[in-house]
Structures are given as C-alpha cells and as structure tokens.
Amino acid sequence: MSDGDSGRKRILDSAAFILRTKGFGAARLSEIAQGAGMLAPSIYHHFKSKDEVVEEVMLSGIYRNTRHIVAKVEVLGPETAPVDRLRAAIVAHVEFLLSGDDYSSAVARSFGDLPSEMKQRVLAAYATFDSYWRDLLVAASPSGNDAQTTVARKFLIAMLDSCPSWYRAGRLGPTQIANQAADLFLGGFAP
Amino acid sequence: MSDGDSGRKRILDSAAFILRTKGFGAARLSEIAQGAGMLAPSIYHHFKSKDEVVEEVMLSGIYRNTRHIVAKVEVLGPETAPVDRLRAAIVAHVEFLLSGDDYSSAVARSFGDLPSEMKQRVLAAYATFDSYWRDLLVAASPSGNDAQTTVARKFLIAMLDSCPSWYRAGRLGPTQIANQAADLFLGGFAP
DNA sequence: ATATCTGCCGAATAGCCGTTCGGGAGCCTA
DNA sequence: TAGGCTCCCGAACGGCTATTCGGCAGATAT
Numbered sequence: 526m527s528d529g530d531s532g533r534k535r536i537l538d539s540a541a542f543i544l545r546t547k548g549f550g551a552a553r554l555s556e557i558a559q560g561a562g563m564l565a566p567s568i569y570h571h572f573k574s575k576d577e578v579v580e581e582v583m584l585s586g587i588y589r590n591t592r593h594i595v596a597k598v599e600v601l602g603p604e605t606a607p608v609d610r611l612r613a614a615i616v617a618h619v620e621f622l623l624s625g626d627d628y629s630s631a632v633a634r635s636f637g638d639l640p641s642e643m644k645q646r647v648l649a650a651y652a653t654f655d656s657y658w659r660d661l662l663v664a665a666s667p668s669g670n671d672a673q674t675t676v677a678r679k680f681l682i683a684m685l686d687s688c689p690s691w692y693r694a695g696r697l698g699p700t701q702i703a704n705q706a707a708d709l710f711l712g713g714f715a716p
Numbered sequence: 717m718s719d720g721d722s723g724r725k726r727i728l729d730s731a732a733f734i735l736r737t738k739g740f741g742a743a744r745l746s747e748i749a750q751g752a753g754m755l756a757p758s759i760y761h762h763f764k765s766k767d768e769v770v771e772e773v774m775l776s777g778i779y780r781n782t783r784h785i786v787a788k789v790e791v792l793g794p795e796t797a798p799v800d801r802l803r804a805a806i807v808a809h810v811e812f813l814l815s816g817d818d819y820s821s822a823v824a825r826s827f828g829d830l831p832s833e834m835k836q837r838v839l840a841a842y843a844t845f846d847s848y849w850r851d852l853l854v855a856a857s858p859s860g861n862d863a864q865t866t867v868a869r870k871f872l873i874a875m876l877d878s879c880p881s882w883y884r885a886g887r888l889g890p891t892q893i894a895n896q897a898a899d900l901f902l903g904g905f906a907p
Numbered sequence: 908a909t910a911t912c913t914g915c916c917g918a919a920t921a922g923c924c925g926t927t928c929g930g931g932a933g934c935c936t937a
Numbered sequence: 938t939a940g941g942c943t944c945c946c947g948a949a950c951g952g953c954t955a956t957t958c959g960g961c962a963g964a965t966a967t
Contacts, residue, residue, distance in 0.1 A: 550741015567915050608906045638739050683878030684871045691870045713904030715799045758945050
C-alpha cells in the first residue's frame with residue numbers, strides 16, 4: 526500500500542485488508558477509500574461498483590493462493606510420495622494465509638458471505654483451486670473412497686481457512702502452525 | 717415455528733434460521749419478522765433492538781449446544797477412556813449441527829461477524845463451551861503439550877462448525893458425517 | 908500558451924434499514 | 938358496559954451508504 530502504487534492497486538489492497546479483517550458484511554466503501562488514501566466517490570474512477578472491487582479481490586486471492594500452493598508442490602520431484610505432496614500443500618496454504626497475504630485471507634473470511642450472484646461467478650475460479658486439492662487428496666487417500674475424500678476435503682479446507690481468524694503472532698510462528706496442521710490432518714490427534 | 721408458539725419464540729426461531737442461512741451481515745429485520753409472521757416494527761414489542769434478538773439467539777445456541785454435547789459425553793460411564801469421550805463429543809456436535817438446529821448453526825455461521833461489543837458479551841457464554849472442549853482434548857492428548865492442544869482445538873472446532881455450510885442431504889447422513897469427522901480428527905487422513 | 912487527459916474531490920441524490928410513535932383489534936376482568 | 942392489557946399494524950423519521958455528476962488541479966502534449 527505504498528504511495529507509489531497506482532490508485533487502482535491501492536484500492537484493491539485496502540479492500541483486501543478490510544475484507545480480511547471486518548468481513549464482507551461490514552466492509553464500507555468509505556473505509557476502503559480511506560485505506561487507499563482517497564474518498565469514496567473517487568473509487569468510481571477505477572471501478573464500476575463496489576461489488577466489482579470485491580469480486581476482483583476474491584479472484585486475485587484465489588489465483589495467487591492457487592499459484593503459491595501449486596508452485597510449492599510442483600517444486601518437489603516427480604517421484605515424491607502423494608502424502609508428501611499433500612503435506613507440502615497444507616503447509617504452503619497455512620503459511621500463505623498467516624504470512625499476511627490479505628487477498629487469500631479475504632477469500633477465506635468473506636467468500637461465504639458473498640451475494641449469490643457474485644459467488645457463482647467466483648466459484649468458477651474457485652473450482653480450479655478446489656480440484657487441485659481433490660487430486661492431492663485422492664492420490665494420497667489410503668481408502669480411495671470417493672465420498673470420504675470429498676468430506677475430508679471440506680473439513681481440511683475449513684480447518685486451514687480458519688487460521689487467520691484466531692492466529693495471533695506469539696510463541697508459535699506461521700511455520701509451526703502450518704506443520705502442526707499437516708501433522709494433525711495426516712496423522713490425527715490421538716493415533 | 718408453528719403458529720401456536722408465542723410471538724417471542726417465533727421471532728427467535730426465525731432469526732436463528734436467517735442467521736444460519738444468510739449470516740449476520742445479510743440478516744434484515746424485515747425478513748426476520750416475515751419468518752415470524754409479522755412486520756418489522758412488531759418485533760419491538762418483544763425486544764428492545766435487533767441486536768438484542770441476535771444476542772439471544774447466540775446465547776441460546778451456545779447453551780443448548782453445550783448442553784447437548786455434555787449430556788452425550790457424560791452419559792458414558794466414568795471409566796470411559798478420554799479418547800472415547802472426545803469422540804462422543806465430536807459426533808454429538810456434528811449431529812446437532814446437521815440435525816437442523818438453527819440456533820447452533822447460527823452460532824457457527826455468524827459468531828465471527830458479530831459487532832465487537834456484542835461479541836465480547838457472547839464470548840463469556842462461549843467460554844464454557846470452549847473450556848469443555850479444552851478439557852476433553854487435554855485429557856485425550858497423548859503429548860500433553862499445551863500449545864499443541866490449543867491449536868488442535870481451534871482447528872477442530874473450525875472443522876466441525878463448517879459442516880452446515882457445505883452439507884447437503886444426500887447419500888451421507890449426519891451420523892455418517894459425524895463419525896467420519898471423529899475418525900479424521902482422531903486417526904488422521906493418512907496414518 | 909492552449910488543449911487534453913488523468914485522478915481526485917465536493918455536493919447532492921436515492922434507496923434501504925433500523926427505529927419510533929400512535930392507534931386499533933381482540934381478550935380478559937370487574 | 939367500561940376499562941385495561943397484549944399483540945400487532947401503518948406511517949413516518951433519521952441515519953447511513955452506494956452511487957452520480959460537475960468541476961478542478963496537475964501533468965503532458967502540441
């Protein structure tokens with residue numbers, strides 16, 4: 526959010542921050558504008574509506590989150606065990622969320638509250654993200670049961686996405702939380 | 717929500733349903749009133765403000781959810797292993813959420829979006845619920861590490877609370893989902 | 908210097924939503 | 938019959954918010 530950035534980017538950065546911290550329902554255009562160093566009407570010079578700003582934040586969040594995870598997984602050798610690929614994805618997702626990326630956190634926080642019309646449009650982009658997780662889980666699944674991995678995926682993503690809502694910088698760093706998430710999901714709490 | 721109920725209860729039931737399905741940010745007083753079979757101003761005969769309605773829904777949701785879980789756990793004999801007590805709690809929580817209790821689902825969905833002032837008040841009631849989980853986890857924890865069980869608790873509750881947002885009645889019933897949640901959390905995905 | 912384009916502001920508007928107020932219908936009590 | 942109480946409605950108000958519009962400063966170009 527430095528002053529050198531273009532007005533458009535400043536608006537998106539500010540909106541991502543607001544959506545992450547306050548959620549969609551409490552995101553006011555005036556506050557987004559303030560974070561971008563301008564007043565509310567000035568936003569309309571860059572965007573057609575408030576919803577357009579929000580939608581672009583959501584799409585950016587999904588894209589960059591997906592890119593980050595895929596990169597961290599695919600950097601592993603092709604002979605890496607599926608479980609280790611899944612572990613890498615979990616760690617990458619949590620670290621990305623907790624490292625302070627407002628866009629991905631905004632998605633985790635506000636996606637469920639989006640107006641249904643916008644939600645369906647964003648869902649198309651989300652499908653890429655979702656199916657990547659599906660492939661990872663299916664490959665690593667011992668049982669191979671389809672319904673089970675689907676439910677497990679829902680649980681996993683909900684679990685990981687909750688991080689930004691309760692994590693506070695303290696004794697445990699993002700990497701430790703990320704590894705614990707992987708241990709917990711893969712190995713269980715009381716094996 | 718039958719017609720025989722008092723106006724006050726009809727309002728609370730309707731509000732719980734709205735909060736569960738649309739979330740706090742999109743909950744309109746007019747829609748709550750409509751679900752209760754009346755018009756918006758009539759609500760003020762029973763409650764002082766919209767926030768008061770919401771707060772009572774949250775408190776009821778927490779109370780009845782806690783009661784339900786505690787009952788299902790404490791019915792087990794005193795010699796039941798801690799892991800089995802934890803398992804019973806997980807199953808009870810998921811079943812309660814998915815059985816269609818709007819109050820507990822409303823808490824799971826809308827608690828994070830509450831205005832901070834109300835949130836702190838509700839948090840006091842939530843502490844009972846939270847500490848019960850803490851005790852269950854500590855007792856069942858193999859490591860006994862405090863920070864680890866705290867993080868595990870956050871992950872667990874987030875995981876379970878997400879159920880109402882993605883569950884659709886179909887092949888898998890609430891009980892099956894509940895058992896799978898317990899298996900997943902306790903045993904892990906790829907042990 | 909004139910014209911033009913970009914990026915922003917000030918003022919104003921329209922709509923939605925929570926809230927207030929006065930009153931009316933039904934019912935119980937005396 | 939008269940009074941009072943419960944529960945609800947109709948109308949209206951005020952505040953907040955997204956949005957529109959006209960204009961102005963600064964940079965750039967001609």
